[in-house]
Amino acid sequence: AQSVTQLGSHVSVSEGALVLLRCNYSSSVPPYLFWYVQYPNQGLQLLLKYTTGATLVKGINGFEAEFKKSETSFHLTKPSAHMSDAAEYFCAVSLNRDDKIIFGKGTRLHILP
Amino acid sequence: DAGVIQSPRHEVTEMGQEVTLRCKPISGHNSLFWYRQTMMRGLELLIYFNNNVPIDDSGMPEDRFSAKMPNASFSTLKIQPSEPRDSAVYFCASRQAGGPGTGELFFGEGSRLTVL
Numbered sequence: 001a002q003s004v005t006q007l008g009s010h011v012s013v014s015e016g017a018l019v020l021l022r023c024n025y026s027s028s029v030p031p032y033l034f035w036y037v038q039y040p041n042q043g044l045q046l047l048l049k050y051t052t053g054a055t056l057v058k059g060i061n062g063f064e065a066e067f068k069k070s071e072t073s074f075h076l077t078k079p080s081a082h083m084s085d086a087a088e089y090f091c092a093v094s095l096n097r098d099d100k101i102i103f104g105k106g107t108r109l110h111i112l113p
Numbered sequence: 114d115a116g117v118i119q120s121p122r123h124e125v126t127e128m129g130q131e132v133t134l135r136c137k138p139i140s141g142h143n144s145l146f147w148y149r150q151t152m153m154r155g156l157e158l159l160i161y162f163n164n165n166v167p168i169d170d171s172g173m174p175e176d177r178f179s180a181k182m183p184n185a186s187f188s189t190l191k192i193q194p195s196e197p198r199d200s201a202v203y204f205c206a207s208r209q210a211g212g213p214g215t216g217e218l219f220f221g222e223g224s225r226l227t228v229l
Binding site: 036096 | 148154155161163206210216217218221
């Protein structure tokens with residue numbers, strides 16, 4: 001069965017600093033991987049996704065993630081944090097585009113002024 | 114286009130009462146998911162449907178929980194009887210399965226349930 005582990009339930013970075021949110025997955029087949037963001041009292045929104053092809057994927061709001069099969073990782077990065085990036089971020093995995101999507105427990109990102 | 118619509122947005126009820134949460138997926142989507150979000154357990158998949166048929170309900174906590182999808186545009190999640198530990202935010206999400214898409218889900222804004 002597929003699963004996702006997000007390291008760190010809370011991450012704090014200064015405004016303008018690099019954002020790095022870690023995600024490791026477990027999957028029996030090449031996975032589909034997703035990052036979602038959740039702002040307070042809202043549903044989840046897709047940031048970016050990896051299905052096949054290029055391993056570095058770019059998403060909205062300046063975020064990107066790199067699929068590393070050898071490390072079973074899909075870490076999310078952004079070069080320079082903005083106050084508006086404060087939210088909860090979820091990594092998710094699926095076996096294929098039609099299978100169930102399993103989410104990690106989330107990482108809350110705090111931006112320090 | 115309208116997104117996934119959930120109702121009610123907030124529900125406060127007393128232990129033992131029946132709770133029904135409703136979801137209207139995005140028009141044209143044929144796959145619907147119910148998730149539960151709590152601080153302790155994160156986002157848990159309860160059940161998902163493809164073409165109105167339940168595919169995987171292994172996440173449904175117990176017999177008190179039931180979900181139906183009578184047609185392509187409507188689904189319900191029912192808890193009977195409700196208990197305080199059911200307090201959570203319940204999300205509905207939909208997508209187009211079997212088509213050219215890449216499998217991402219579109220989420221509703223959630224139904225926050227408080228059981229006293």
